[in-house]
Amino acid sequence: VLSVERPPTLQGWNWGYCGEYAFYHALYPRAWTVYHLPGQDVTLTCRQVSPVIPHDYQDSSLPVAVFLWDIENKNDYDLEVSIMFTMVNGSGHKDDKSGGHWNEPFHLEKDGDAVSGVLLHHCPAVNPYTLCIAAREKVSHQTAFSPKGTCSALWNDLITDGRLDSPTGSSPPTAKGDKVAAALAVGCTVPAQSHNMLEFCLAWDMPKITFGSREREHIRRYTRYFGARGAASPALSHYALTHYRQWEKSIEEWQRPILQDSSLPSWYKSALFNELYFIVDGGTVWTELPEDADVSGGLRSENGGLPAQPAVIKEYGRFAYLEGQEYRMYNTYDVHFYASFALIMLWPKLALSVQYDIAGSVVQQDPTERLHLMSGRCSPVKTRNVVPHDIGDPDDEPWQRVNAYLIHDTADWKDLNLKFVLQVYRDFHLTQDRQYLQDMWPICQAVMESEMKFDLDGDGLIENSGYADQTYDGWTVTGPSAYCGGLWLASLCVMCKMAILLDNKEMYQLYRSTLDKGSTAFDKLLWNGKYYNYDSSGRDLSNSVMSDQCAGHWFLRASGLGDGEFKAFPQEKIRSALKSVYELNVMSFAGGHMGAVNGMRPEGVPDRSSVQSDEVWIGVVYGLAATMIHEGMLTEGLRTAEGCYRTVWEQLGMAFQTPEAYCEKSIYRSLAYMRPLSIWAMQLALNTFPHFLLFDRVVVVGEELL
Template sequence: MKRPIPSRRAVMRAALGAVPAAFLPLATAPLAAAGSGVSGSTGTARRGSGFAVPEPALSRPFGRVAHGVCDPAVSQTCDGAASQGPIEALKGAYPMSVPGLGIPLGGVGAGSFMINQSGTFGPWNFGGGQNGDRWQNRILPQAAFHFRERVGNKSAVVRTLAAPGPRNSGSLGPVADRSWGDPLPAWTLLKPGEGTYNALYPFGWIDYTAFETDVSLRFYSPIVAGEDRRTSLPVAYFDVRLTNRSTAVADVSVMFTMPNAPGNVGGTPATVRKGLASRVRTNRTTGVTGVTLGSDDPSNTADAHKSEWTIAARPAKGQKITYTTSWNGDGDGSDVYKPFRDSGALGNARLDDSATAGAIAVQARLEPGGSTLIPFVLTWDFPQIAYADNKTVWMRRYTNFYGARTTDRTNASAGGYNAYIPGSYPFHQSFAIADDALDDREKNLRAVHSWWDAIAGNSAYPKELRTAALNQLNQVAFKMPLWEGGLVSSAVAPTHGTRPGSHTPGTHLYWSPDSAAGGNNGMGSDVGSYGYMAYSYLFPSIERDRLRAVAESVMLDPYGNPGDPDVNNPWITLAEGTAPTPDNQEFIDRPAKRLYRMYAHARFHGDWDFLESVYPAMKRMMAFLQALVRSDEHLPRTRPTPEGAMLPAMPNTYNSIPALGRDVYDSGLYLLALAVMVKAGRRLGEDKATVTAWQQAFDRARTEFEDVFWDDANQWYRYTEYPKGSAVHLDTFYAQHVAERLGLPDLVDPRRYRAQLTRHYARFTADRDAEGNLLGARTMALPDGVTQWPALSSILGVAEPRQEIAVFTGTNYFAGATYLAAGARFHDAALRRHGIEMASAVSHQVWCVDENGFAFDTPEAYGTSNAAIYSYPAYERALAVWDTLDAIDSLATVLPSAHR
């Protein structure tokens, strides 16, 4: 918390005055340059734009939402067909891509919502059992900004700064998942195309063109690399800049309307949020006035317990603020629109007694050529998140900075470390959060720019990759609604008798399922490992605490290889591991990924105490992996897929590509794990005999790797022990690339490594879209003249090599980084060029092809013949784009302040 709770309350008691009936003149710091509101901004302001919008920002015509792709080969829910339930996932397009999504607002773990390309508030993800960790496709029709101008003697013009929502339909009927509603019917909306929507996370900008006044809106949350407090806050800033380009005086006013809304709607169990109330407060010291909309009833469910919203503004000299604490949010909106339309002001009184919605308005007079900036903020205090039919309740991370405390010593009755201490959080903190946010606005904005400018404005990174890297970060806040600030209670017994995260003080768990669409490894140790660089550099405490919990889970599990946390009750219930023997385990990449990430975190941050704390778990995972090696071999064996099987065994993250015996991907990770253990063991003073045994195992396994996988005729490492034929995998060198990044010995023969990369790039990248753009690199390739795969799984009797020939977005980013790093190592400009081309190709398909609908909903993979055939939006693997950036220009150099 910025100030201790007791003194904060004393300040509030002194500062909270009577309800203001008129504008209070307040001194504020002079506004900085029009481009940013702070110095050091990236980009330049355009004519008609009040803010500097950097070149890599995604840009779309405001309110014109594409229809979205819908190929006959995939699920026809995109054409209006009824959902076929779980079978949708097997058809590759569930949930479907959604055009028109935008920047999410809200801190990590605080709950969040998007400002979509129609300018409305939605979709939503406040998480927990009520929405199953899949965002809810809804908007708040009552939430909007409204603008009124009266230029000279002309009549006043009033518009709501939003456009009608898309009404998507196919030949079979309406497509609800690609549609959202409009703001309230009594409001006069903008037309699609009357503005430009720009996005580069965490910032969004909308420039409106329907007025004589230049009107621009900037919105963002204070996501600050390397810092928990601001990054976790439930804060959405809205800065409105107004410039009078006419030769007459302009009277202007901006109104912000907001309903007293629940965070979750339509889920099971249903959210109960009763006892609505509203009030206005002004802190005369800071000059902040806010309307708070709350809910407090004993029958409320945990996700709504003592919850509230605050809309607030801090008027500057020459600005006047008015408000209403209640209008009918269930009506058509005419009651709050009329006074604003008539005068640009609100009456400083209730319009009804429902407390269902509130509003604030700020007025100003602009001389010709004059400009003003009006800072608004929306904050919320939904302090709890619940799972397992409300049987497990957590505090959110931001509450720790506003009073919530956790146990700091082992105490069985308190559930070990990191249990919430009852009564420590005062609740009803949304105004305090809003007051702090506006008081610290410029400082917070500078803190965001301190790391963001280094990426957004770094010309060493291609523009397309800056677009992808920054916008891809949106999912850390939007897709991951649980970053906990202490366990409140759980009526569900932990799987192992004690919950992960309760053994080390100061641990705050973060729930990161691969995607609610498929896969739920919330430990981040499957596809999430491709984004380890993003977490390591930007959210290091999340990475550390997640790895702490993984280490605890490993030590609790009978076999040292815990399965997925339960999506219905994460970090309380987990799948138990099974006894490791060769040929009987699936996903054998996970232990090695967990292990190397522990070493990587320690190395990147110089946190060798952390390494020592997780080292017992690392040894246990190494033993698990070694148990997968046959006595007469030196590499692990995964569970094979029998020929003609209806469903494949899942050897690793490429779960439907058959692995027969040993495979190059898992074997490379096994070598990486051994190399890490040798390095970590030597640093931590491990017994010499143990380190020697690991080193010998590494040497033998590396020799066997070359013998088993190198295909001299094709000059590549074959993917697996095919009984006939050969095929090569794009991600062959995942482990080798990580080893290079961690300063470990080569896992493969460097000459062969370079030969495969150099000779076979064109084999992976032959596919183009209808405009001739590279679609990206496919996952696997065959020898010249060969069309039959040497091994192919059969899913539900349909032989279709989807994963073999699909373009995996995150794999392209990671493989692109591999090419870039190898190019630097071997002084090979062609390899570096190929790495950038591969990564830029998928960035183009995701962020530049509007009709795909992939922006802010990046798919796991799409087809090489047609990007409309895609699978699993919102997977974490695409965060690998940060590894691509690191391979171009080291993040340790670019982001030194964030990397500590």
């Protein structure tokens, strides 16, 4: 058994593989696990391939994975080699023992290619599905066996001749309390001192889903190509086993320019591709837009709203991913602001689809009063003309009922509206989709008008309200602040740009005059000669150094702005602020080896005034690194981001479950989180900065940048 585990069941199998003889390497969506078998003088390499392919909206939606086994025979004689693939009918959930589950063998021939395997029908009352294990040649199977007990019979069946009994017919439905599994074996001859290969596929067909409320049925995206009857597993497996070579070609063409760029360190290449796991593994749903859906929220285009069914959602579907596997809210927007770089760069149509859904929810309201946990006060679930915190809880009815977040009333948060505006223009800049810009313009105007009320003294700068009213929802901020004030000025800047593009001189003048006033106030109230103070409250800790103080400027740079007429911050002040952050938040924290701490005191100790100020947020650090790269600080940017990668992927052992946060003492919070997808902002910065300027002072020695 190719596992180092020794489980309490299956004792009749040959456990005890030594992990020292194996190693693993990943560049998502592919991975390689190498197993050396010194006793047999054989090396097995399992290559895992998932069709997660940029700009591909068909095969990327498919619920399949392929396992390709390269077998190297180092002996001077031929070998007959068989590999067995076993699978439990279920997901590890308690309903695996609910009874009524059954398996059956299948064989499918199409276009000259044959695929055989076992279908595992999982039949709970809600969201039934079929798993499928399949292969192409010399396939034998065991339709059903109990994973309890020793399972010696299955093992003996395999080792007798390398094949399984292959009974015909279906297994009986399981009794309540029992589990059932299936096995597939494939064999081949491997010539002496040579190689051969075996191919396996796993598919899972759950075409229709309901969320916790059970109110609506949603149809998954892949059913457009394989049907929604729940009988697609054989066809999915056949398609995967006959198309994976093209998938790998596409993946290699996408990744090759980055992997072959010798000026980039290996850790960055690993982080860039492997953080993409969350696009798929973040509780993700990709569904068709129901025929009766009205995305506009009731306010149509002619009245300053949206089309009922925007073309991009009709064509490419609805997309939602969780804030984190432990934070159960879909498309949490203050965090998606950071993570969205992965979508807009790799699957831009899905990024625009998310934006249309958010825009439609802006104009909606839900006056239902509910208690918010931090303030202890009741307020409406959703206020009109403000961006929602999220599009809902998977245990309720996402898209239908938004704002599952209960800690604060986010109608008064200062960052959500601004993050919508900034994403709208960045997305337009990267896609040049004029229809999208026109559709979003009235929504941007509405949320900016809502935001204006936070400028209490008319100086052109919004003010925070003395509680944690932004994405740092445990870190109190009072009055004008570096983070929200910077986002505000950047939003005014992109509103000016959009007004010119849409030939709206009146709105341009409004936003320009507000930007000019606000910039003056921002400098006067927050600039201290080296960096922008955390806030202007005058508290003892108001002059803390916030790692995220240049977030607004980051988005301007990512949108091709930040110079000339469309500039919100003096370049020399941005560079001074970034230098201060690097010296204090990065190099004065944990020896410069753990990224940037959120808050640092000017005397060089972390700001411990809140549960979040002394945390490192990995997604924020990647955004900070991108900002540094945009400003020509490549060495500093890579050093900053490298600390997070080394901490998470190497020291803490959290590969493919990057948390939201960790502290200097290696305490972490919220495993498998959305925000670190912001590493793709670093790639955008590398793509857009002139290459000869970016690398003119970098020397590469081995894997280290000096």
